[in-house]
Amino acid sequence: MSRLAVLVPGGRGQLGSELARILAARSGALVHAPGSKELDITDAEEVADAVGSFAEAAKDAELEPVVINAAAYTGVDAAESDPDRAARINAEGAADLAKACRSSGLPLLHVSTDYVFPGDGTRPYEPTDPTGPRSVYGRTKLEGEQAVLESGARAWVVRTAWVYGARGGNFVKTMIRLSGERDSLSVVDDQIGSPTWAADLANGLLELAGQVAERRDPKQKVLHCTNSGQASWFEFARAIFAELGADENRVNPCTTADYPLPAPRPAYSVLSDAAWREAGLTPMRPWREALAAAFEADGEALRGR
Template sequence: MTRSRLAVLVPGGRGQVGSELRRIVSGWSGALVHAPGSGELDVTDAEAVADAVDSFAETARDSDLRPVVVNAAAYTAVDAAEEEPDRSAAINVAGAAALADACGRRGVPLLHISTDYVFPGDATRPYEPDDETGPRTSYGRTKLDGERAVLDSGARAWVVRTAWVYGAGGKNFVKTMARLESERDTLSVVDDQVGCPTWAADLAAGLLELAGRVAERKGPEQRVLHCVNGGQSSWFEFARAVFAELGADPERVRPCSSEEFPLPAPRPAYSVLSGRAWEASGLTPLRHWREALAAAFAADGDALRGR
């Protein structure tokens, strides 16, 4: 379908991915995007969610556009979720279920963003979408329960898992490294956790490609997919790459173990997600993470540097 025929509703539209979705679709002539933040649309309010989906579906169809909802709303404070499981569940489970119910009733397809934290993190090869889950954190458990609520809702819904997201908006690892580079002579970063650094702009582009497919009822049969930038990295390697993009000496970043930095919620030692099912579904694979990082600094360098 042409881009100009798509209408996209993005709950969580002020976050890293939601902001990129809004930015991209806003640049498409004739297309429509509404990306409310939590202050505009609280996904824990089922009535408000139903009203928002109903209104957006009517607006889209009155304009001869095909509506799709991309759920970017989530409770993502991994450590805080250990202390606030009810709040995390309200957003990640009940909120996701409310969106799925509203989309199902209106016949609007739903793309639901999920996470690598649904896996135990002890694999030795990239996780495929149908691999056994086993979250080890409150955050991961609520995200898995949210996936199940969406997939069991009866709506035309797809779950898209991603990982290690960074971008121009919000707080993220790249911005933290940029700040610490200006504050410290050296810093230590864990080298025993491996994953897939993913640029929010590339993820948003992938989600919109999928949105176009499902809006035309050409969506993939597989309802759980992984969308991450290619390759893999430890946080230590990722940090050194950020320093290189900043023009700083990567040797200032030193490796350390997770045991040296204990956190309330355990981080997965291995959370690499395989993109094979994404590509097999006819969707464009995302570029290698190192190429994406360079592109991110070229496009949003000031924001990533905190300027």
Template sequence: MERLAVLVPGGRGQLGSEIVRALAGRPESLVHAPGSAELDITDREAVADAIESFGSTARDADLRPVVVNAAAYTAVDAAEENEKRARAVNVDGAAALAAACRSCRIPLLHVSTDYVFSGDARRPYEPEDEPGPRSVYGRTKLEGERAVLASEARAWVVRTSGVYAAGGGGNFVKTMARLEAERPELSVVDDQIGAPTWAADLAAGVLELAGRAASRQGPERRVLHCTNSGRASWFEFARAVFEELGADPERVKPCSTEQFPRPAPRPAFSVLSGESWRASDLTPLRPWREALAAAFAADGAALRG
């Protein structure tokens, strides 16, 4: 195991919280996971100072530094009316981190999303497939990816999807748990297909890649997909959550996207292929249904709210 020092902007979110938890039992590693109040990635000067200081601290302790950018504007619907703010975080913030990492010679792992794709595919998306985002959120995340990859930093983009965790704010699993307690029945869209991903499993994958990147043995591919394996509609995911809650899954009814319109369009099919991850000799993540059961076994009380 590499002696890592990991800086995680956006560290109060779902992925950042799980990275902190994963590294808590590793005395050979150091993690600093500032939230946006502590490190605003849209402030280029603050970003440059933070990364320079972090790199010096890590190297003085004989640790290999790496930055994992988990900071993002993720309010998909709100972004339609707040494009300026979404762009500041998802594009300008990503570019600032990449520039600072390049200057300090620190590898960067930039977390992105399945929403960079249109959702028109018939098979899981590979990293090299043509993007076609349909929302402000998706467009700004794609522009952020491109800014990172054009920066000349040693950087990798890690796309994921449907992330949930016990900590770090709201998510689909917590929402379903709340609605199970409030409603006798609920309708969930059955024509949007993705890959639900437990943030703890994603954190393990990201840290494996971080160790490779810090040791200068990172994979040749610069864009990788990392999700729990398999696929599910939001309706199927909701029914699985009800099963974990000990509730009757028949209380969840299917509906169409047309019946449940949202301000931002969602991709109908956004399953990400894990082939690039496996081909890079990185450990594949387990099936999504197994991960959901493991999440409730580990953090059931917090997921139930």
């Protein structure tokens, strides 16, 4: 197995912090996981310098370098009124990073989202299915995908969905907070996806990074990586209450129409892992099993303690 050096733009976020944590525990690995204050992905010159310096450091340490882009504008609703900023990070920033990776000869794994699909499907989306984002966030992430794949860099796009983890804000933390504030709550039951633990996603990305470092490149340039199975937000919320030992019946179903938000959400955004498995990568465990593992490993952090 190759000894990796991994650069993680967006390294202080939900996914980036997990990548950094896992790599820091690996003997012989090198990780540089700068947050946005340390590496502004909207500054092309800064990005080029960071990638070039990282390439030299990896070479000096005789490690195999890989860049995993976890930097993103993820405020789905905020993006509707801040499209320029969302585009600078999700599209232009991704393009500049890919250009820098091409110049330095480094492979790039670019993390994207289920929001690139229209959400009107009835079976899990394959990477080759037609896209059709319905939000600014989804549109800018799709533009970033296209820029990365057209850059000439040795690059792959990895789409994921419904991510939660120990760091940052997410649905799990919101449900935990609300469980202590309200006697009952209503959660949308007509949006279906695959809840994904950031730690499992990070491990999947690092397995892919190892393949790429060893030149066992997946033939397909776009892959999907989520915990397996599917649930509605309502079902996800009830599972969170179960992990808390709280009464699941306090969570009631409602419709999207009952809970309007600035950005439209995909009604169905389950992602197929067929291409992931065909690439010889380990299938992700079921989302419910992952949620239990997340509470066991990161329960204090999820509870905000």
